[in-house]
Amino acid sequence: MWIGLGAAASCLLASGGWLLSLPAASAVAAASPIAQEETDGAIAALTPPKRRWPLIAIVGINDATETTDYLMPYGVLRRADVADVVALATQPGPVTLFPVLRVEAQATTAEFDGQHPEGADYVIVPAMSRDDDPAALAWIESQAAKGAIVIGVCAGAKVVANTRLLDGRRATTHWYYRDELRAKHPAIRYVADRRFVVDRGVATTTGITASMPMALTLIAAIAGRQRADDVARDLGLAHWDARHDSDAFRFTRPFALTTIRNTLAFWGHERLGMKLTPGIDEVSLALVADAWSRTFRSRAVTFSASAEAQPGRAGLRILPDLVAGDWPVERLIPAVRDRPAKALDHALAAIGDRYGRRTAELVAMQLEYTMPQSPR
Numbered sequence: 488m489w490i491g492l493g494a495a496a497s498c499l500l501a502s503g504g505w506l507l508s509l510p511a512a513s514a515v516a517a518a519s520p521i522a523q524e525e526t527d528g529a530i531a532a533l534t535p536p537k538r539r540w541p542l543i544a545i546v547g548i549n550d551a552t553e554t555t556d557y558l559m560p561y562g563v564l565r566r567a568d569v570a571d572v573v574a575l576a577t578q579p580g581p582v583t584l585f586p587v588l589r590v591e592a593q594a595t596t597a598e599f600d601g602q603h604p605e606g607a608d609y610v611i612v613p614a615m616s617r618d619d620d621p622a623a624l625a626w627i628e629s630q631a632a633k634g635a636i637v638i639g640v641c642a643g644a645k646v647v648a649n650t651r652l653l654d655g656r657r658a659t660t661h662w663y664y665r666d667e668l669r670a671k672h673p674a675i676r677y678v679a680d681r682r683f684v685v686d687r688g689v690a691t692t693t694g695i696t697a698s699m700p701m702a703l704t705l706i707a708a709i710a711g712r713q714r715a716d717d718v719a720r721d722l723g724l725a726h727w728d729a730r731h732d733s734d735a736f737r738f739t740r741p742f743a744l745t746t747i748r749n750t751l752a753f754w755g756h757e758r759l760g761m762k763l764t765p766g767i768d769e770v771s772l773a774l775v776a777d778a779w780s781r782t783f784r785s786r787a788v789t790f791s792a793s794a795e796a797q798p799g800r801a802g803l804r805i806l807p808d809l810v811a812g813d814w815p816v817e818r819l820i821p822a823v824r825d826r827p828a829k830a831l832d833h834a835l836a837a838i839g840d841r842y843g844r845r846t847a848e849l850v851a852m853q854l855e856y857t858m859p860q861s862p863r
Contacts, residue, residue, distance in 0.1 A: 491803055509740040518680070518730040518857075526704075526728050527754040532685045533609075533708035537544040537636050541570040541608035541709055544599060544630070547582050547592070548615050548623055554780075555615030555695045555773040555854075556640045558803070562770035562827075566720045566802035568630040570608070572688040574803055577622040581806055585616065586780035588773065589788050591796050591804040596626045606633030609705065614642035614661070614695075619649050628652075637689050640698045640707070641855075644691040648672045657835040662736035662855055666729055679733040684787040693731060694855020695777070696831070699770075700727040705744040722770070723826030724832045736855050745845045749783035762813030762822065763791040763807050769799040778834040779820060784842050790814060832859055 501720045504826055535541040543564055547557050557574070564572045576592035583589050594602070610630045615623065627648045627781035631637050644660035645668055647653055654674040659665070659681055670676050678684045683701045684691040692701045699722065707715035719727050759779055761772070779787040788808040791797055796804035823830050839847035851858035 491788070499580060501666075505674060506740055506743060509738060509743055512741055518732040519683075519726040520726075521730050522527075525563070527800060529683070529685045529704055532687075533690065533705055535606070535608050535709055536636060537608050542603060543570050543572045543609045543611065543663060544574070544575050544762065545613070546575045546577070546596060546623060546626065546636075547584075547609040548579045548620050549576050549580055549582050549592075549614055551585045551616030552582055552589050553614035553641060553643075553695065553775045554586065556643060556698060557582070557584055557771045558590070559695075559698045559827075560611045560613075560638075560640065561803060562685055562704045562768065562773070562799070562801045563718065564706065564772075566721065567710065567714060568730050569706055569842050572801075573599065577620065577626065578660045580834075587776045589806040589808070591806065593803070596622070597801060600629075600800075606630050606637045610637050611644050612637065612639045612643040614640070615646055618642075618645040619648075624650050638701065639689070639691040640701065641692060644668060647689065647691065648675060652689050653691070655690055656688065657684050658689070658691040659684045659693050660691060662733065663738070663853075669681045680731050681729045682731040683729050687829075692735070693733075694853075696774075696856040697731075699724060699828070700744035703727040704729075721826065723828035732816045732857075735857065736852060741845055742849055742852055745849045746783055746806040749842070749846060749849075752784065753835065755811065757785075759785050759787050759818050759819055759820050760809075760811075761787050761789050761820045762782070762814070763779065763789045763797040763805055764822070765797050766800050767797065767805070768823065768827065768830075769801050769803050769805070771825060772799070772805070772826040773833045774831040775820065775823050776825055778838065778850050778854065780844050781853045782838055783841055783849070784846065802848065831856065 500563050561574050574593050575596050577596050581589050582592050641661045657676045659679045660668050661676050682697040695734035703715045776787040779785050790811040792808045792812050794810050796806045797838050798804050835847045
């Protein structure tokens with residue numbers, strides 16, 4: 488008994504020491520705007536390499552690909568109507584996204600190769616549960632060899648790094664993985680304070696929400712800045728350059744304590760319903776469902792009166808988690824009708840109302856998103 492108590496006390500002391508070693512909080516400062524010359528350079532570097540009307544492929548693995556990384560580029564680029572955009576999977580069958588949602592891929596990588604032997608103009612690589620999936624790596628390498636520009640979104644940079652395409656290039660990734668990326672791939676030249684980095688045919692972004700300005704920069708490269716500005720307004724986004732404050736995103740004591748507290752409060756964990764309806768905006772759905780599934784208190788699930796996949800606004804078919812006609816109103820996430828950027832702000836505000844400001848900040852940190860002081 489005494490040995491057990493001693494071991495428990497030692498663990499508590501060690502945990503307390505670890506928590507005290509973490510920074511108290513991250514200082515939030517307004518990121519400096521990016522010089523126009525740098526923005527113009529990034530746009531020029533993303534000029535379509537093959538077709539005037541480009542072909543963009545977003546690739547995922549079937550068992551676990553990050554929700555917003557997969558859906559947001561697809562939804563934003565389809566919204567712009569400046570290219571053919573296709574959502575792929577390495578194998579037949581639906582794509583399970585994490586932390587939430589399931590979708591039907593529009594083709595497998597093998598089917599895509601059969602239809603487009605010359606390859607894509609752009610390949611977008613989301614975060615995946617396995618950074619070394621052989622099928623994904625081989626396909627990305629083959630597309631790069633055919634001249635595609637490869638874009639690693641969020642921790643998708645780790646997947647791209649495993650193809651060796653980032654060796655000797657400037658790059659970034661999600662704040663949580665930047666030390667791991669630099670340790671495993673010392674030939675990469677990490678760049679701080681940029682939401683995305685483009686270097687000689689390969690682009691990478693910081694955390695999950697950075698895929699929105701990255702997609703807008705790609706739109707500007709394909710169809711001009713005016714078209715990108717128009718889409719940004721439709722999304723509710725004020726600016727879309729690469730401005731970022733990397734020091735604002737790190738593992739802090741409040742982040743750790745909120746995660747521990749919410750995880751241990753298992754009696755308060757809940758499943759929140761989101762109704763799938765035809766024409767639902769894939770970008771808003773991804774951001775809101777992703778946010779509610781990162782609280783360590785809740786998980787979003789989709790429901791529909793039918794088990795059939797529901798088509799989204801941009802054409803991607805989304806599979807419901809459950810077949811149900813309705814959901815208890817106290818655990819129902821309201822229908823998403825906001826523009827995507829505002830939908831995320833309102834979701835964070837609702838999370839703060841339900842679980843406290845610290846939990847909303849925890850979610851924003853995971854998304855690598857600067858949470859507004861008054862998000863409503």
